Amino acid sequence: GENVGLHLPTLSVQEGDNSIINCAYSNSASDYFIWYKQESGKGPQFIIDIRSNMDKRQGQRVTVLLNKTVKHLSLQIAATQPGDSAVYFCAENSPPGGKLIFGQGTELSVKP
Amino acid sequence: SQTIHQWPATLVQPVGSPLSLECTVEGTSNPNLYWYRQAAGRGLQLLFYSIGIDQISSEVPQNLSASRPQDRQFILSSKKLLLSDSGFYLCAWSLGRSSGANVLTFGAGSRLTVL
Numbered sequence: 001g002e003n004v005g006l007h008l009p010t011l012s013v014q015e016g017d018n019s020i021i022n023c024a025y026s027n028s029a030s031d032y033f034i035w036y037k038q039e040s041g042k043g044p045q046f047i048i049d050i051r052s053n054m055d056k057r058q059g060q061r062v063t064v065l066l067n068k069t070v071k072h073l074s075l076q077i078a079a080t081q082p083g084d085s086a087v088y089f090c091a092e093n094s095p096p097g098g099k100l101i102f103g104q105g106t107e108l109s110v111k112p
Numbered sequence: 113s114q115t116i117h118q119w120p121a122t123l124v125q126p127v128g129s130p131l132s133l134e135c136t137v138e139g140t141s142n143p144n145l146y147w148y149r150q151a152a153g154r155g156l157q158l159l160f161y162s163i164g165i166d167q168i169s170s171e172v173p174q175n176l177s178a179s180r181p182q183d184r185q186f187i188l189s190s191k192k193l194l195l196s197d198s199g200f201y202l203c204a205w206s207l208g209r210s211s212g213a214n215v216l217t218f219g220a221g222s223r224l225t226v227l
Contacts, residue, residue, distance in 0.1 A: 008154065034215060034216075036218075042220060043218030043219050043221045089155070102155060102156045104155050105155050105156075
């Protein structure tokens with residue numbers, strides 16, 4: 001279910017380093033996954049997605065990895081910048097209803 | 113292109129007062145519409161979702177209600193606000209079910225403080 005009652009875990013990285021944000025999803029039948037970025041006081045924004053028939057997808061400075069065996073999703077951000085500071089949510093699309101289920105979220109803090 | 117508008121952006125209301133948050137989507141037809149709530153420093157809680165006019169499902173029992181009087185309009189309401197209703201409310205839309213992948217696009221959010 002949705003992890004809405006827990007405080008967000010935090011990840012602090014140095015500017016220029018790579019960041020890895022992890023997410024464990026709940027439903028082995030989920031067929032589609034999305035990462036969202038939420039800056040303070042704003043709505044979440046789509047970053048990258050991946051279908052369950054893939055295990056890796058790359059975007060600009062971001063890579064999503066999917067391990068269906070252990071129901072694990074990760075977001076890698078290369079050369080992290082101060083503008084990457086935000087809360088990152090993973091979401092899974094669980095058939096047949098098709099509603100997105102959001103993970104707990106991770107707060108990324110980038111130190112200059 | 114599609115856009116989503118949500119208002120008001122911020123709202124301070126006394127306990128017991130009514131609430132109305134509005135959300136409209138432009139540039140698409142028959143979208144799925146959603147209301148989420150986010151407490152400070154916490155995750156997203158789905159409150160309501162709608163697949164069509166007057167078709168609304170409630171995810172959690174609460175002091176709030178939702179209505180969809182038009183295809184691209186979604187309203188979140190309360191008759192009497194509680195302190196616990198404070199939070200950041202997010203409206204979102206997605207393409208209808210037949211489209212397959214369910215990417216949500218969020219509005220900018222409405223921050224409600226109940227005093």
